[in-house]
Every structure is written in structure tokens, then in C-alpha cells.
Amino acid sequence: MAKRATIKDVAEAAGVGVATVSRVLSGGSASAAARERVLAAAAQLDYRPSALGRNLRQRRTGGMGLLVPDLTDTFYGQLAEGVLACARSVGEPVVLGSTGGDPEQEADLIGMLLEQSVDRLIAVPSGDAETWAPAIRAGMIVIFADRIPGQASADDTRPSAVGDLMALDGLPPAPPARPLDVPAVVADDRAGIRTAVRYLRGLGHKRIAFLGGPGHEGRAHAFRAAVGAPVDEELIVFGTGSRDSAYAAASGLFQSRPDLSAVVAGGNVLGEAAVLAARELDLRVPKDVSLVMYDDVPWAELCSPPLTVIAQPGRDMGYRAAELVLRAGTRRARSVVLPTELIIRGSCGPRR
Amino acid sequence: MAKRATIKDVAEAAGVGVATVSRVLSGGSASAAARERVLAAAAQLDYRPSALGRNLRQRRTGGMGLLVPDLTDTFYGQLAEGVLACARSVGEPVVLGSTGGDPEQEADLIGMLLEQSVDRLIAVPSGDAETWAPAIRAGMIVIFADRIPGQASADDTRPSAVGDLMALDGLPPAPPARPLDVPAVVADDRAGIRTAVRYLRGLGHKRIAFLGGPGHEGRAHAFRAAVGAPVDEELIVFGTGSRDSAYAAASGLFQSRPDLSAVVAGGNVLGEAAVLAARELDLRVPKDVSLVMYDDVPWAELCSPPLTVIAQPGRDMGYRAAELVLRAGTRRARSVVLPTELIIRGSCGPRR
């Protein structure tokens, strides 16, 4: 329709140069008289500076990217809301991508963001260090949220397959330290899981299972640490991300290990699957099996019995991550660990 | 870090002009020899065309905007997933905003998108015609999803308060027809609600209530039409969007009208509130009160009893909307109405 007014139009209308207009609108110094005339002209023309021109000039896009595995998972919805709230408060855009938990799609989306010159990114990572190398190399400011990639065990020094791939262009091989030095905003999984396991132990449970999904390796590790010495690896099972696969994993777990009396679900999708599978197999919660689920989602209270959960502050997590990614550059971002809380409802009971 | 290669670098490396590079990469005509050399040079330099340059040149941003009220609402999560899936398939970015159901925030976000030169937008609108006027005026291609703004009743000719505000700049007042001519992708609310009401009627229910949220005016209207002649307006109540307000509305409804025996919730947040409120008041579902909820969300099955729902295809809705908004310009987009399905589970029973 009516093409938008440009800075040139404003300058002309105000009888000043474009530089002055830019300065006034960007908060630079200018005489009161000039400022007033520019402001008046801008208002009268309904002028809005084009982000395109500015971005091109500054060689970067404002705002930030956000990559999550699945918006259908309420927890990621909460996280996204947090990010959006922070972005909105500073008037910056957020470009969103859903990876489906697939490293390949994640890599594609990273490529897309690179093409858009989005240089700040908050991600719930699905891929490993190799997936993230291009983003890091391009100088993107990345903040991980909710989890850290490929960190199967946080404290063992596993062989770094990453050093090799950096050895292109005659660069010296990267120092063999940790493969990715990316700040992260995560929940205190270790404490959360430990509290849950202790709680279940206190109820008399001996055979406690862990039901995880992709990206829950850290939580599984925390679970191993919490149950202590003889860990029965058969009691630790993983789904691949889809609801179907989560259900299959839960159902398989219940059927193959009838001796288990409690399960810790590593996420709300897994918890959902556990409830469904238990019901299907005529296992009563909490009579036959106790259940504690990661993530406090609104519907946890609707189940009967209401679900005992390890609550992690999804919205805060997103908000903090957004703050970090916006502040980065000014200050070197430091990782943040958010507290979890065991909310006891009705899905855990004494061992039968 | 290492600044990205530009089209100029590629041209130089390939020994051709930048115009040729642009043509090759944009699918224009070029000789086989030139094409090959350009492609080789581009690959070798790891060249990615900058969206910034392109966008500025073409005076528009690729991709699309997406505005939803609340990503914590699982239905909007599904819708967003659909949009993202379509966008990903064509490699285009999606910039997301969450309005919180607030017209003011919606207007702010529209302004932000305008500033970004995002000219395609999918929105679950919260504001009215006045909120959307700036977007339309700027020539944005807008597609509404899930609902249509301010359409309290779809078929009455209410006085248009919109004509007046267009009468700026000496323009002739807009034709008094419908205030907004924006294509939409919505579910067949009328049929969905009608089916639900008939189902409840068949179970013997006479006093059926409707529990709505912001944007559910259309569904409320469909509800009125479905229950027929003497509609008891006291049985139609609205929350304002937050979970608390939904709970308050549900609780108030149950307490003020102990004679009601069934309620239709206009969305999953409202359904959640109804379940909670009923439990708090010691009303058994479905013994004391029957409940059917709009939206089929995964946790509907987890409730006990599992919730009978009016399913609407959230993901499809998003995907279709994204297709429409991408195709628009080529073809004049036409609105789409998607079917709903009554999924009978266990939350409805015969009138006590």
C-alpha cells in the first residue's frame, strides 16, 4: 500500500540531515531545537525505523533465536513463555524453531539462523558438540537451557572426538578440555533427583526405576548417583522422544520388571506415558507403583491421584536465559543453576 | 570471528561478476560453465547468502510472524508446531510473539513485526479491528487462526465503530461492510458445539452451562444457537484468560447454579479449571456433573475419568495457516474451516 516513510523523508520534513534524524532517534546528542523538529516530523509521518537497514549496517540481526525440541511439551511452552516475556520487555524479536529432538533438524535450523544473521541463540540442545560447532565457529552467542549436550556423565573425561574436527585449515587442534564452553541455565537435576529418590527410599522403596527421554542423560546420571552403589542398569530405560516411544518404554519397563515399586519420570511426557502404561496394565498408583515426575505442569494436579513432581521453574529458566543472552558481550555470561522443588501430592505411597 | 564470505568473495573466486553469482544461486539463467564455477567457489568458501542484504534489497523479510495468546496452553503449542513444521519445510524463519491475550501487547508485537518488515503474519487475535488496522494498512498479509476478532455474533450486522477511525487524512470513510477482510483457518465451532450439546441432551441434561475464555465469543454464540430458544444467560460465563480467573469463573458457576448438570468448556484451560473447581466443591464427574471440553490435549486421557472432548486439529490448523500465508500474494487466500470431532471418553454420564 502506502510505502513506509524512510529516514530521508523525515529528514526532509524536518529540514535537517539524515544523520541528525538518526542521532535523535538513537539517543545521540542533538540540539533541543533539532530534536523537537525531528520528533514532530517523525510523529507526523508515522515513521518507524526499518530494522532491515539497521541490521544490514550493523551486520547483525537484533533479537535472538530459540530452539526447543517440542512445543507440545508443556515444559518447553513454559520456557518459551519466559524467553518471550524477556524479549518483549526489550522490544526485540524472537525467531523460533522446533527441532523435534532431531540433531539433523537442529543443524538445519542453526543454518537458517546463521543465514538470518541471528547471532544470539537460546537452545535446548539435541545434537552434540559437532552439531554446535558451526554456530560457535560463526561467533554466535549461545546459551543452553534445560540441558547440556552430550554430557553423558558430567565428571568423567571422555575421549574428545571434537578436537579432530577442529583441525581444519591448519589450525592447531583445539585444547582437549571440555568440548563446548557454552553457558547454560539448567535446573539442579542432581539435587532434584536426589530428593525424590530419598523420598521414595523413605517410603520403603528398594527397586526404583528411571524413565528418561532424549536429553535426560544428565538426569539418569544423577539418578545413578542418588541410588548409590549397586545400580541395576535394567531399571534405567529411555524413550526416543515421541509420545508413542515414551509409552512403549514405560510399558516395557513395567512388564519386564514386575518387582519395581517406584519410578522417576525424567520429564512430563515420560510421566504421562507412565500413568497411561500403568493404567493399561492395571497397576494402581500409588498402591502398586509410586510415581514421581519431573516438571510441574498444570495437569499434574488433575490426575488422580494428583502427581508428585519435581518442579523446575520453566518460565524463570527461559527468562534468565534470555537475560543472559542479551547481556552477553557486555559481560562474560556465567552458567546458572536453578533450584528444584519436590511437590508432594498423591502419586507416591509406601511400598506394598 | 572469521567474518562470513560475501557474494563479492565468491564472484572473485569464481572469476565472474556478482550478478552472475546472484543469478546462479537464485535459479536464474547462466551458462553451465559459469554455474559450475560459481557453485564450486561457493562451496569452497562455505558461502551462505545473507538474508539481511536480500531482505533490504527486496524491502521485505522472508518467513512469517506468529502471534498466540499463550504457549503454555497446549492447544497453541500444537498450533505453533504446525506452523513451524510448514516453515521448516521451506526453510523460512518464524518470529514468534506471545500476547497473553492482551490487545495492547498484541498491538506492540504487531508494531515490532512491522519494524522488522515481517509482512506475513499468522495470528490468534486478541484485539479487535482497531488493533489490526495498522497491520492491514501496512499491507501485511494476515491470516487468523483459531478465531476471528470481535465477531461476537457472526451473522448480525452490528454497528461498525471502525468506519470512523479510518476517516483520517481526508480519506472517505471505509465502506460499512465487515470491518476486517482477513482469511482465517478455524475449526467448525458451530458443528462441534452442536454435537456436544446434542450428546449431552441425549443423556438427559437440561441445564447445560458454557464456560468460556477470551476469544470464545464465537463458541458461546454457537452454544446459544445449539441450546435453542430460551437461553439462560446466567449459564454462560467467561474467565479473562489466566488460569486463576478460569478457576474463579468455574467455581462461581458451580456455586451459583447448583441446578446445572453439565458444562461445556470452551478451551482446555477452562476444562482444567472446571475439573479443579468440581473437585474442590466435591462434585463428582460425571456423577454430579458432566463435562465436555474443547481441545483434545494429551492429558485429557489422564484425568479420571478421562475427559470427553471436542477435538480440533491444532497442528493441522497451524500448518494450513502457514501454507495459506506463504501462498498468499500468488493467490487470494480463502478461509478454511476444519472439522471437529467429539471424542467420547468418560466425563459425561446420564443426568443424575
Place this chain on the structure above:
DNA sequence: CACTCGCGTGGATACGTTTTCAAGCATCTC
């Protein structure tokens, strides 16, 4: 053979902004 036609090509321009730079002017200092 001359002329036209079509195609491949590259130089130049424009998109809207920020930022640099030098110039203009008034005030201050010695």
C-alpha cells in the same frame, strides 16, 4: 554479407540505516 535477434554477462545502482569525518559556529581562555 549485413542485420537482427537472443542470450550470457558484469558494472552500476538502489534498498534504509548507522557511523565517520570534516566543517561550521559559538564560547572560553590566555
Place this chain on the structure above:
DNA sequence: GAGATGCTTGAAAACGTATCCACGCGAGTG
């Protein structure tokens, strides 16, 4: 009073791309 100093100002240059246009060349046509 002359020089220095500070502030305001506008012209111009970049940012990376797509597209217009003019040019050259080979083939086809009269």
C-alpha cells in the same frame, strides 16, 4: 583579540544483496 575547545551538523561511505541495463558475441535470417 587570537587561538583553542567544544558542540552541533550534514555529506558521504559503508553493509550484502537483487536487478536494471548496456554490452558483446554467436547464430539465424533476408
